[in-house]
Amino acid sequence: MNPTLAQIPGSLIRAINALKRPGDIDLCLGEPTLRPDPRPFEAALAWVRANGCPYSANAGDPVLRAVIAARYAYPGLDRAENVCVTVGSQEALFLALKTVCDPARDEVLIVGPSYPAYAKICQMEGIASREVGLDPADGFRPDAARVLAAVGPQTRLVLLATPANPTGRVWPDVELDALAVGLRARGEGRPYVLVDEVYRELCYVEPPPRGFATRYDRTLVANSLSKSHALTGLRLGWLLAPAEIVPTVVKAHQFVATAASTHSQQVALAIFQDAVPLDVHRPHYAARLAELSALLDAHGLTYAAPEGTFFCMVRLPAHLAHDSVAAAHALLAAQRVVTVPGAAFGAEGWLRLSWVAAPAQLATGIERLATYFLASR
Amino acid sequence: MNPTLAQIPGSLIRAINALKRPGDIDLCLGEPTLRPDPRPFEAALAWVRANGCPYSANAGDPVLRAVIAARYAYPGLDRAENVCVTVGSQEALFLALKTVCDPARDEVLIVGPSYPAYAKICQMEGIASREVGLDPADGFRPDAARVLAAVGPQTRLVLLATPANPTGRVWPDVELDALAVGLRARGEGRPYVLVDEVYRELCYVEPPPRGFATRYDRTLVANSLSKSHALTGLRLGWLLAPAEIVPTVVKAHQFVATAASTHSQQVALAIFQDAVPLDVHRPHYAARLAELSALLDAHGLTYAAPEGTFFCMVRLPAHLAHDSVAAAHALLAAQRVVTVPGAAFGAEGWLRLSWVAAPAQLATGIERLATYFLASR
Numbered sequence: 001m002n003p004t005l006a007q008i009p010g011s012l013i014r015a016i017n018a019l020k021r022p023g024d025i026d027l028c029l030g031e032p033t034l035r036p037d038p039r040p041f042e043a044a045l046a047w048v049r050a051n052g053c054p055y056s057a058n059a060g061d062p063v064l065r066a067v068i069a070a071r072y073a074y075p076g077l078d079r080a081e082n083v084c085v086t087v088g089s090q091e092a093l094f095l096a097l098k099t100v101c102d103p104a105r106d107e108v109l110i111v112g113p114s115y116p117a118y119a120k121i122c123q124m125e126g127i128a129s130r131e132v133g134l135d136p137a138d139g140f141r142p143d144a145a146r147v148l149a150a151v152g153p154q155t156r157l158v159l160l161a162t163p164a165n166p167t168g169r170v171w172p173d174v175e176l177d178a179l180a181v182g183l184r185a186r187g188e189g190r191p192y193v194l195v196d197e198v199y200r201e202l203c204y205v206e207p208p209p210r211g212f213a214t215r216y217d218r219t220l221v222a223n224s225l226s227k228s229h230a231l232t233g234l235r236l237g238w239l240l241a242p243a244e245i246v247p248t249v250v251k252a253h254q255f256v257a258t259a260a261s262t263h264s265q266q267v268a269l270a271i272f273q274d275a276v277p278l279d280v281h282r283p284h285y286a287a288r289l290a291e292l293s294a295l296l297d298a299h300g301l302t303y304a305a306p307e308g309t310f311f312c313m314v315r316l317p318a319h320l321a322h323d324s325v326a327a328a329h330a331l332l333a334a335q336r337v338v339t340v341p342g343a344a345f346g347a348e349g350w351l352r353l354s355w356v357a358a359p360a361q362l363a364t365g366i367e368r369l370a371t372y373f374l375a376s377r
Numbered sequence: 378m379n380p381t382l383a384q385i386p387g388s389l390i391r392a393i394n395a396l397k398r399p400g401d402i403d404l405c406l407g408e409p410t411l412r413p414d415p416r417p418f419e420a421a422l423a424w425v426r427a428n429g430c431p432y433s434a435n436a437g438d439p440v441l442r443a444v445i446a447a448r449y450a451y452p453g454l455d456r457a458e459n460v461c462v463t464v465g466s467q468e469a470l471f472l473a474l475k476t477v478c479d480p481a482r483d484e485v486l487i488v489g490p491s492y493p494a495y496a497k498i499c500q501m502e503g504i505a506s507r508e509v510g511l512d513p514a515d516g517f518r519p520d521a522a523r524v525l526a527a528v529g530p531q532t533r534l535v536l537l538a539t540p541a542n543p544t545g546r547v548w549p550d551v552e553l554d555a556l557a558v559g560l561r562a563r564g565e566g567r568p569y570v571l572v573d574e575v576y577r578e579l580c581y582v583e584p585p586p587r588g589f590a591t592r593y594d595r596t597l598v599a600n601s602l603s604k605s606h607a608l609t610g611l612r613l614g615w616l617l618a619p620a621e622i623v624p625t626v627v628k629a630h631q632f633v634a635t636a637a638s639t640h641s642q643q644v645a646l647a648i649f650q651d652a653v654p655l656d657v658h659r660p661h662y663a664a665r666l667a668e669l670s671a672l673l674d675a676h677g678l679t680y681a682a683p684e685g686t687f688f689c690m691v692r693l694p695a696h697l698a699h700d701s702v703a704a705a706h707a708l709l710a711a712q713r714v715v716t717v718p719g720a721a722f723g724a725e726g727w728l729r730l731s732w733v734a735a736p737a738q739l740a741t742g743i744e745r746l747a748t749y750f751l752a753s754r
Contacts, residue, residue, distance in 0.1 A: 002479055005625055035429045041422050041640070045415070052412045053610040087464050087612075087634040094633050099379055121632050233430040233639025235464070248382055255498050256471050257464040261638045262610025263418070 008120050012344035016328055020338050025365040027353040028338040030165075032230035032310070034281055034356075040270035047266045054262060058254045059246070060085025060238070061265045067272045068238050074213035074221065077240040084239045084249045085260045085268075088232075089198045091253070092222035092239035094121050096194050097157070099249045100220070101127045106156035111147055113140065113313075113347035115165050115196070128154070131346055139304040140167040140313065140347075144178035151183070151191060158183075161196035162212070163203050163308020166345045166352040170307040173209045180215035192218040198237075201228035201279040203308040204286050218242065225268060227310075228278055236264040285310055288362075292355040295363055299370035304350075313342065313350045317373045321349035330376065335368035385497050389721035393705055397715050402742040404730040405715040407542075409607035409687070411658055411733075417647035424643045431639060435631045436623070437462025437615070438642045444649045445615050451590035454598065454617040461616045461626045462637045462645075465609075466575045468630070469599035469616035471498050473571050474534070476626045477597070478504045483533035488524055490517065490690075490724035492542050492573070505531070508723055516681035517544040517690065517724075521555035528560070528568065535560070538573035539589070540580050540685020543722045543729040547684040550586045557592035569595040575614075578605035578656040580685040581663050595619065602645060604687075605655055613641040662687055665739075669732045672740055676747035681727075690719065690727045694750050698726035707753065712745035 017028055059065060065080035072078070086092040101108060103126040110118050112131040122129035132150035134140040147158065162171040171179075183190050195212050200223060203209075213219040224237030237260075241249055253259075271278075289306060296303050302315040320327040324341035328351055331337055342350030351369075355362055394405055436442060442457035449455070463469040478485060480503040487495050489508040499506035509527035511517040524535065539548040548556075560567050572589050577600060580586075590596040601614030614637075618626055630636075648655075666683060673680050679692040697704040701718035705728055708714050719727030728746075732739055 001622070001625060002476055003481075005476060005629055008628060031432055036425070038422070038426050041425050041430075045418050045422050048413070048418050049415050053418075053608050054408055055609045087638075090631075090635040091633060099382060102379055104380075117632055124629065124632055231430050232432045233636070235634065235636065235638040245378070248378060251385060252382055252501065254467075255494055255501055256468060256633055257612065258467040259610070259612065261464075261612040261641055263640060263644075264638055267640075 004126060005124055008123050011116065012325060013116070013340050016332065016338060016340065019332060021336070024332070024336045024338055025361050025368065026338045026357060027355070027362070027365045028340055029354045029356055031232040032227060032281070032356055033358070034230040034284060036230045040267040043270035044263050044266035048263060056259045056262050056265055058259050059083070059250045060260060061269065064265050064269050064272070067269065069240070071272060072211070072221070072240065074211055074219070074240060076217055076242060077213055077219070077221065079243070081243050081246060082240050084241070084246055084253055085265060086237045086239055086253065087257050087260050088226060088235045089196065089222045089224040089237035090117065091257065092224070092237045093118065093194070093196065095249045095252050096220050096222060096239055096241065097121050097127060098125055098252050099245060100192050101156050103127045105154060107152065107154040109147070109150055109155045109158045111158065111160035113166055113342065113345035115161065116344055118159055133346060134167070134169070136347060136349065140169050142169055142171040142175045144175045144182060147179060148182035151186070155191045157192045157194055159194045159196070161199070163199040165199065165309055166311050166340070166342070166347065167304050167313050168306025168309045168311050169304065170203055170205050171209060171212070172205070176209060176212050176215055180212065183216060190218060192220060194220045194222065197221050197223045198227050199309040202282060202285050202310060204289060205307050213240065220245070225271060228281060229271060230281065234264045234267060236260055236268045288355055291359060292362065295366040299366055301366070301370060310354055310356045312353045312355060313347065314353055314369070316349050316351060319377055320373070324348055324351060327351065331369065331372045334375070335372045337365045337368050381503060382501055385500050388493065389702060390493070390717050393709065393715060393717065396709060398713070401709070401713045401715055402738050402745065403715045403734060404732070404739070404742045405717050406731045406733055408609040409604060409658065409733055410735070411607040411661060413607045417644040420647035421640050421643035425640060433636045433639045433642055435636050436460070436627045437637060438646065441642050441646050441649070444646065446617070448649060449588070449598070449617065451588055451596070451598065451617060453594055453619060454590055454596070456620070458620050458623060459617050461618070461623055461630055462642060463614045463616055463630065464634050464637050465603060465612045466573065466599040466601040466614035467494065468634065469601070469614045470495065470571070470573065472626045472629050473597050473599060473616055473618065474498050474504060475502055475629050476622060477569050478533050480504045482531060484529065484531040486524070486527055486532045486535045488535065488537035490543055490719065490722035492538065493721055495536055510723060511544070511546070513724060513726065517546050519546055519548040519552045521552045521559060524556060525559035528563070532568045534569045534571055536571045536573070538576070540576040542576065542686055543688050543717070543724065544681050544690050545683025545686045545688050546681065547580055547582050548586060548589070549582070553586060553589050553592060557589065560593060567595060569597060571597045571599065574598050574600045575604050576686045579659060579662050579687060581659070581666060582684050590617065597622070602648060605658060606648060607658065611641045611644060613637055613645045665732055668736060669739065672743040676743055678743070678747060678750070687731055687733045689730045689732060690724065691730055691746070693726050693728060696754055697750070701725055701728060704728065708746065708749045711752070712749045714742045714745050
């Protein structure tokens with residue numbers, strides 16, 4: 001067996017999720033509970049009736065590539081040639097890391113706390129990775145100076161998410177500008193930046209900051225319709241990348257998956273070509289966030305106020321903060337509430353809640369969380 | 378950039394395909410021209426209307442996994458736990474090679490001529506690979522003794538396809554038995570065998586041989602609905618593997634793609650649960666093969682008689698046999714017929730024809746091929 005693969009530790013998220021029993025309150029979910037609009041699927045069915053279901057080009061349907069490039073219109077990433085249509089943003093992240101980095105010498109700098117797969121993909125591919133953690137005492141506030149100070153001579157790629165899972169924080173314009181200026185100052189050896197924008201449409205900051213790709217030339221962007229459109233099972237994402245990188249990305253994509261599903265690409269095309277804005281689900285989540293904040297405040301819980309995503313980091317009280325895995329499991333055992341230990345994201349002392357559960361479930365869940373924090377003293 | 382990836386040569390198939398002009402006769406196609414049945418897509422749409430489009434489990438829908446395992450019923454691979462649902466058989470091949478082999482010491486032995494991606498996946502993953510070629514003088518006849526003689530001390534995995542692309546040859550029971558006996562004799566150090574069965578349902582030998590997995594314990598099987606059901610764009614395949622391997626396969630699958638499309642899995646479930654046999658398209662192809670053979674014979678062309686797939690290897694005449702790439706390009710320029718040079722598969726001196734084109738196109742294509750062979754002398 002491949003020893004590198006065998007050594008990758010199992011998922012802490014999956015471990016607690018596997019213990020979930022019927023009737024438990026699930027604040028662990030990483031996917032929308034909204035239902036997707038069936039109309040794009042009807043359009044895709046009509047297309048299959050007329051055209052069958054042949055391979056698309058490896059890089060994706062040329063019209064879809066052009067529509068995606070034009071929709072985001074990031075300078076230097078705004079042509080069909082800048083797009084590889086992928087099997088969700090997961091494959092986009094995998095391909096970006098695999099293509100841009102030379103395992104023999106390059107290092108990836110991951111802005112944490114972060115989605116655990118970033119570091120695990122690096123591990124699987126034999127690429128060195130290092131985390132620069134945002135300050136928990138400052139609510140994981142995006143901080144360009146902190147990231148810039150951590151960039152080293154081997155740093156080939158900086159990986160950040162905005163809005164960020166698990167913190168819900170959004171990088172503001174001023175910090176994105178500072179990051180771009182600081183990286184540009186590194187001249188020829190400046191690293192690439194891979195931005196995970198999968199929560200882009202679930203941003204509650206007004207106005208939403210402009211994408212980092214508008215400020216810095218060596219930017220790659222991973223995104224999908226999974227979170228914005230409640231289509232996690234569509235497995236349809238894309239990587240935007242500078243034109244000199246895309247052919248190599250497509251080469252790896254071809255050997256890994258050939259292409260994304262032609263049907264899923266037709267669903268995506270129907271969504272992008274429709275007049276409905278991409279952030280159609282945002283008002284729903286914004287309303288839920290207001291409820292969540294009221295609940296957390298009412299119970300006197302400490303948390304990093306979410307600015308995006310559908311996650312929230314809640315601080316463990318001092319007597320539990322040393323072991324978030326134990327706390328999450330004890331909470332599940334005592335109160336039947338499923339959360340994710342912050343340790344899963346490199347953020348010991350916190351729990352990640354997802355707030356996509358039904359309102360009554362969420363209210364009960366937060367109440368039980370507060371009860372557990374008190375009762376466990 | 379990842380230098381390993383950058384060094385993988387471009388595709389000879391794609392190179393000639395890119396030169397195709399409207400009006401050319403296309404005998405290059407690697408996908409069915411039949412239309413798929415739309416009813417499984419209607420069933421999948423109804424499912425999405427009722428359930429949305431959430432993530433499936435990483436390894437695939439548990440019911441689909443069970444149905445696939447039961448349908449093939451290969452001993453030791455016949456439980457849901459033996460199945461990982463993948464993004465086409467391409468991802469199944471990728472995951473099998475990535476999981477089973479240790480790049481530091483293992484070697485893959487590829488039975489050739491073969492689908493070019495086998496060796497290129499190995500190259501991308503830093504796994505040593507070596508080809509054992511079946512004898513062109515014997516029409517690429519499957520030959521267990523030849524393969525067994527090539528197995529070395531580092532050979533961790535033997536990779537073969539039956540029915541085979543590009544030769545159309547089918548491994549008969551007697552040779553599969555001999556291969557299993559020979560490999561078993563190697564005891565504890567015996568290699569795994571990865572069988573690409575993507576053309577399984579397009580086998581014109583009666584009765585079709587039993588799968589290699591019925592004879593040998595360390596077998597993995599890659600397959601999909603792409604070729605049997607004209608669903609290349611569905612990107613729905615699977616890997617059958619011994620239970621001790623599957624969890625590591627699923628781990629890599631998770632980091633590469635999360636899961637296959639939930640919608641595509643519902644299409645597959647509708648197909649597997651229907652009473653229509655999986656080889657529903659076989660009679661169509663068998664009839665086309667009879668036409669092809671008559672055409673090739675009428676023009677006095679030499680070829681390896683296909684027993685499966687929708688490909689045929691035609692031998693280049695002596696004056697062209699030294700350079701199949703040049704011959705294929707000259708044929709395209711002179712006669713506007715697109716074929717694939719045998720060199721793309723490690724079979725210099727041959728051209729691969731696909732015979733899924735419309736009958737009139739196929740007849741004209743073969744006629745022009747014969748004309749070119751004569752005229753180029």
